[in-house]
Each structure stands twice: as structure tokens, then as C-alpha cells.
Amino acid sequence: MIEEIEPHPDLIEYFNITQNFTSNLTVDIFTNVGENYNILSDINKNIFLLKRLDELNLLKEENHIIDCGIGLGNTLFEIYLQSKEIDKKFYFKGVEKQKVYIRFILDNLSHLWKDALSLENNDIMNIDYSNFNIVYSYSPFNNHKQLKLMYQKIISEIKPESIIIEHANKGLGHFNLLEEFNDLEKINLDHLYIFKKL
Numbered sequence: 001m002i003e004e005i006e007p008h009p010d011l012i013e014y015f016n017i018t019q020n021f022t023s024n025l026t027v028d029i030f031t032n033v034g035e036n037y038n039i040l041s042d043i044n045k046n047i048f049l050l051k052r053l054d055e056l057n058l059l060k061e062e063n064h065i066i067d068c069g070i071g072l073g074n075t076l077f078e079i080y081l082q083s084k085e086i087d088k089k090f091y092f093k094g095v096e097k098q099k100v101y102i103r104f105i106l107d108n109l110s111h112l113w114k115d116a117l118s119l120e121n122n123d124i125m126n127i128d129y130s131n132f133n134i135v136y137s138y139s140p141f142n143n144h145k146q147l148k149l150m151y152q153k154i155i156s157e158i159k160p161e162s163i164i165i166e167h168a169n170k171g172l173g174h175f176n177l178l179e180e181f182n183d184l185e186k187i188n189l190d191h192l193y194i195f196k197k198l
């Protein structure tokens with residue numbers, strides 16, 4: 001029997017509010033520099049994500065999670081709601097290049113985040129990842145070269161045992177890119193692969 005899971009009411013509210021987002025951003029602004037605009041992830045793939053990490057002893061007592069290109073924060077918010085069910089500490093950070101996304105979160109979604117989110121308007125390539133043990137992304141770049149440089153930077157900076165979660169391509173990243181790195185262990189979470197730095 002397939003288990004029916006009712007989404008948390010705050011998640012439904014979050015998604016309803018983000019549907020009102022409008023901006024002057026055009027697709028060219030992103031594609032001209034090899035980037036992707038805010039595309040909603042498939043929330044079904046994230047169900048029980050933190051619970052599964054916990055079962056596999058991949059969480060620490062204190063977890064610092066960063067979303068590289070948070071967009072409007074839908075995915076990170078879902079992960080935040082999951083964290084409330086786990087008896088460990090969690091800290092959430094979102095980096096985003098587009099001010100309008102950050103402004104929208106601050107103006108419309110802060111009441112749902114309840115001070116749990118730290119936001120930085122910056123390029124993901126300027127961030128120091130050394131203090132994050134869970135790095136999440138959903139293909140901020142649309143091409144092999146920039147994505148590879150991003151993963152290279154993250155992998156070189158995070159500490160061993162830290163986790164990389166990519167939403168695209170069952171967690172393998174576009175072009176199966178994450179499989180190219182020797183210092184990562186691929187872990188099967190059933191519907192999604194994640195990677196642990198060795």
C-alpha cells in the first residue's frame with residue numbers, strides 16, 4: 001500500500017505565497033551567464049530526507065545546512081520543517097544572487113521561517129563552505145564547466161563526512177557530474193543519491 005503523506009500546513013502556505021511572486025527578471029538574465037532561474041524542485045523526492053540521513057548516521061548533533069541558490073526557499077523550507085521532527089540542532093543558510101528572490105522571502109515568508117533562516121545576497125562561488133556539513137543545490141548552473149567548478153570548490157572546502165545533496169538527475173547532478181569526483185562516496189537513499197566527502 002502506498003502511504004499517503006499530508007503536507008505540513010506551513011508548507012502548503014509557503015507554496016501558496018510563492019505562487020504570487022512576480023519580477024522583471026527575464027530568462028536571458030540567467031541563461032546569458034550560464035545560470036538557472038528559480039525552478040521548483042519535486043517535493044516528493046525530499047520526503048523524509050533528513051529522517052533517512054539520521055537513520056544512516058549522517059547527521060551531526062549540530063547541522064549547518066546551506067542551499068546554494070535558494071531561490072524562494074521552497075526546498076530549504078521543507079527541509080526546515082523536517083528538522084523539527086529530529087532531536088538535533090539545525091541551522092539554515094540560503095545564498096542567492098538575485099536580490100528580488102531574497103526580498104520576497106524577507107517580505108512575505110519570514111513569519112513562516114521564524115528567524116531560522118540566514119540569507120546572503122551573494123554569488124555561490126564567493127562563499128566559504130568549510131563550516132557547512134550539508135550542502136544542498138538544485139543546478140544553479142546550466143552547463144558542465146560552471147557546475148563542475150562549483151562542486152570542485154564545495155568539495156575542496158567541506159570537511160570529511162559532510163554531505164552534498166543535489167536535486168537534479170536523481171542526485172547525480174546534470175551530466176552525472178558528482179560521479180566524477182574520487183573523494184566522494186555515493187549513497188543510495190532509495191529515490192535519490194547523495195554524496196559524502198571521504
Ligand SMILES: C[S@@+](CC[C@H](N)C(=O)[O-])C[C@H]1O[C@@H](n2cnc3c(N)ncnc32)[C@H](O)[C@@H]1O
Binds near residue numbers: 141
Ligand atoms: C533551480 S533554482 C533552485 C532553487 C532552490 N535551491 C530549490 O531547490 O528550490 C537555482 C537558483 O540558483 C540561483 N543562482 C544561480 N546562479 C547563482 C550564483 N552564481 N550565485 C547565487 N545564486 C545563483 C538562481 O537565481 C536560482 O534561484
